[in-house]
Amino acid sequence: MAIYYFDIDDNGSVFPDEVGTECTGLDVKREAISALVGMIGESLPDGDHHRLEIKVRNDSGNVVLRLALNFDVESDDLSDMHRTQRYS
Amino acid sequence: MVAKGARPRNRLLEALSREDFKLFEPHLDEVFLELRARLETAGGPIESVYFPVSGLASMVANKGPNLDAEVGIIGHEGMTGSALVMGDDRAIHDCYIQMTCEAFRVDAETFVSALRRSKTLRPFLLRYVHAFHIQTSYTALVNARSKTDERLARWLLMCDDRVVGNRLFITHDFLAVMLGVRRPGVTVAIQLLESDGLIQSRRGQIIIRDRAGLIELANGSYGVPEAEYERLVLAPAHAS
Helix, strand or coil: CEEEEEEEEECCEEECCCCCEEECHHHHHHHHHHHHHHHHHHHCCCCCEEEEEEEEECCCCCEEEEEEEEEECCCCCHHHHHHHHHHC | CCCHHHCCCCHHHHHCCHHHHHHHHHHCEEEEECCCCEEECCCCECCEEEEECCCEEEEEEECCCCCEEEEEEECCCCCCCHHHHCCCCECCCEEEEEECEEEEEEEHHHHHHHHHHCCCHHHHHHHHHHHHHHHHHHHHHHHHHCCHHHHHHHHHHHHHHHCCCCEEECCHHHHHHHHCCCHHHHHHHHHHHHHCCCEEEECCEEEECCHHHHHHHHCCCCCHHHHHHHHHHHHHHHHC
């Protein structure tokens, strides 16, 4: 077991982990993925673009894992489409 | 009324009728419960009933390693072992100490015998068990529908109600279990509350700075179970 630090960047809001979590190297990736998936669900909907990133540092300060989810919506203006259909 | 000085500082015990309290009084042991002391084990028999005076016990449901979530908080307003009141003799979830706790302990056998001997004890305690279930139903609601920062606000308020002083000794790992989220989610929620000036977080402790602000952030998830507890448990005692 070692201490790992999970730093979060939620669409530009940075939350450095100053406490750390004790876990095995094998658990680090699973923990980070679960956290990322759980957190993105809370952040959305939040506009058409969102990036959530987790960087995991070890006790020496080296980044040992980095993962990110990019959320992007591309669309025409749906309210305009609705109006066009209705009045054309 | 019994002289106040003779009564313990557990609100549930205080709300008992004099006659019902007498059934317990000779059998109550004062105990000190260390952090993570296990009071009940899922599937196992309930051996004792604890009436906390300070600190907190936590009922935690578990469906595998790292897949546990708190389903109930018990402090000086309540008791562990509520299954006994419902006629069962075993625990469905784990129950352990989440913040070191002074408590009154009575063994399950004595407790059940008191339930049998009194006509009023079980009906009264059923009202507490119902209040406890209301708390749990709100936990289910917030776990399904509220964001982690709102859930954290509610949880901190519930702890603040039960703990002496405004400092809560709690690790982020423990909080993750309490809120049913992964640890990094706890980091974010704590820092959000801290940047809003609602709490101050230090290693291993959280200091409540703005209770009214926490209630606002909890967004309706705090207050109803607490009011229901007052109505169900305290109001009848005061009326009699």
